[in-house]
Amino acid sequence: MALIVQKYGGTSVGSVDRIRQVARRVAKFKALGHQVVVVLSAMSGETNRLIALAKEIQASPSPREMDVLISTGEQVTIALLAMALMDLGVRAKSYTGSQVRIVTDSAFTKARILSIDEGNIREDLNAGNVVVVAGFQGVDERGNITTLGRGGSDTTGVALAAALKADECQIYTDVDGVYTTDPRIVPEARKLKTITFEEMLEMASLGSKVLQIRSVEFAGKYKVKLRVLSSFEEEGEGTLITFEDDQKMEQPIISGIAFNRDEAKITVRGVPDKPGIAYQLLGPVGEANIDVDMIIQNVGSDGTTDFSFTVHRNEFAKAMDILKGIQAQVGAKEISGDDKIAKVSVVGVGMRSHAGVAGTMFKTLAAEGINIQMISTSEIKISVVIEEKYLELAVRVLHQAYNLDQAA
């Protein structure tokens, strides 16, 4: 008998039929003798509907009231799933975040979990109930309703698994696991049986939107065994996210190819090569709440240097305006930008101990005539920026170059 936390996203509970389907799956695990805690998102579309309603009333809705409003989405699904379970003869009980209590700080719409009182849940589990918990929400110490921000339901699942010391946290989603790359681009893409937490973090932040990055960090920190599965398939083991220590000695060097076409590149040329110049340039961009992703500064010459960095494509125009506004002040010769770029990354913990990974990447792209505009590396990934039109080609040839279509 195991204690399992299962999290189902908005698509998995998007209709009465799908809620019934989730109930059947949960009932199956219960029938096997497991204790099951289910964490749910709102029905797909519901959170957006509520946000739109709020914005119709107040251009920048009060964050406190926004959380009162959107937390109703999961409250609806937990009640409906508990009913669906009872309809199958399975005892079930629902809890809102506030009822659990999942205590958070008071940062409305993006709160962080401080503690979880797991006592009531454990009592209900021991009494034979399936416990259904609203994801994404909590309560601050003064009793205000809070939400954890987008994707927060994954975090609720992992946090509950950590608090309950669950044997496994299963994240059910609309894909059946983590792939070596997007199968829509490379039909040979292969589902990974395991992936390390660090690789998963790099894959997630690079746009393989399987798991919310925050929940992966959380799971890594609290050593929660995390598994990604499809909520639309009856069988299948999904992908298990492992700790590096657990892995066999012989690792594949590269686990996957991630990519992102939501970025734009900005280059500032000929700025004085002196201390504080990076802050002078990027400070005003950060103050405008624009996230900067890759940042590259080359060794300068003639007392000047060049900067390049990438921002989300939606914020490209705004970032360009800000930089042009300070161009004279920082003494930059030229500011140019390009939003027709894409970022491609090879990710793998194996590259720590293997030379030549970067070389293979550069050679493979060069062979196709794809020019690399920017390069940035970390311990377990190499990212390059290329012209957007070459994205699919680059992903395909890299997938082949690292033999990702062959089972490890």
Add this chain to the structure above:
Amino acid sequence: MALIVQKYGGTSVGSVDRIRQVARRVAKFKALGHQVVVVLSAMSGETNRLIALAKEIQASPSPREMDVLISTGEQVTIALLAMALMDLGVRAKSYTGSQVRIVTDSAFTKARILSIDEGNIREDLNAGNVVVVAGFQGVDERGNITTLGRGGSDTTGVALAAALKADECQIYTDVDGVYTTDPRIVPEARKLKTITFEEMLEMASLGSKVLQIRSVEFAGKYKVKLRVLSSFEEEGEGTLITFEDDQKMEQPIISGIAFNRDEAKITVRGVPDKPGIAYQLLGPVGEANIDVDMIIQNVGSDGTTDFSFTVHRNEFAKAMDILKGIQAQVGAKEISGDDKIAKVSVVGVGMRSHAGVAGTMFKTLAAEGINIQMISTSEIKISVVIEEKYLELAVRVLHQAYNLDQAA
């Protein structure tokens, strides 16, 4: 400066525009220097939508989960109204029933209020906030979400007014007050400036669905000054519900004519006139959850007696079936029924001290050739059952006979 509790029903908050309209009215009261607590229902249609969703999943949905589900309706409106108030520059803060806390018993879907912690609300009011509270809902002592049942938002308003010792509880609805009778039948019907609690109870239970009867009882018990107003009119003082003691000496004898066309009549003839016979007949009807309204038993003769009673028209067939099933057992000669009837009542505390009220009623109906089938009286009302087709005529001539079209 007064402390006012205002309750708005589902129609009054049925759209973003109407929520804005409520916000403007609340802001006006706030600008006059009053402290305002607002109690809201769910947007019209929302509670029914949620109930339908639940019934799609479970034929008899779990009452505990039903309350988790439908309490989201008011949680949405309180957040939206708080936002709308802030949009007008008015400080506002929303509270769910559980946050207040409105503590109830654990009778899910029909809970009763046990206590209200008004401390937080008072603090917020003193800090200059409008406090917006979800009607219809509460929390039991173990932290489970409960609802008060249909019309429960009125009760929340009155209970909060009692707990806060508010100067007035204003119930905003889609009519602008209590009328001497339904203006759709008698165009001369007059809006009453005041009506006593007892009269209001009789009018409400007889089908003038202005106020939830439970909230009127509650207001009477805790001496809450209750006023019914239109949420769609800018001006107007509505109808104030008063205590009899507060009334002037010279009362109008009759305050209004109530009526009900939702009933059916059943007559059981020739049953043995012996102790226990009423229970033998009506026991099985009650056990089938059929509410019996008027009950009349005439003095018998020849050792037998006749019973007549009325039930809701929707339950007429079911009640007839039950009675025919036990006819032989109780030894009744004949069971007959009629669902083409209507009940008309004259209501007024003045009839306590005035003779001749019943006589006027009977004479007026006789003059129009309207036969009276059943009569039932209480201290402040006289009800008669007549053929349904005469209903409008009866209401009109009675309205005139008691001079209800003339201002008191």
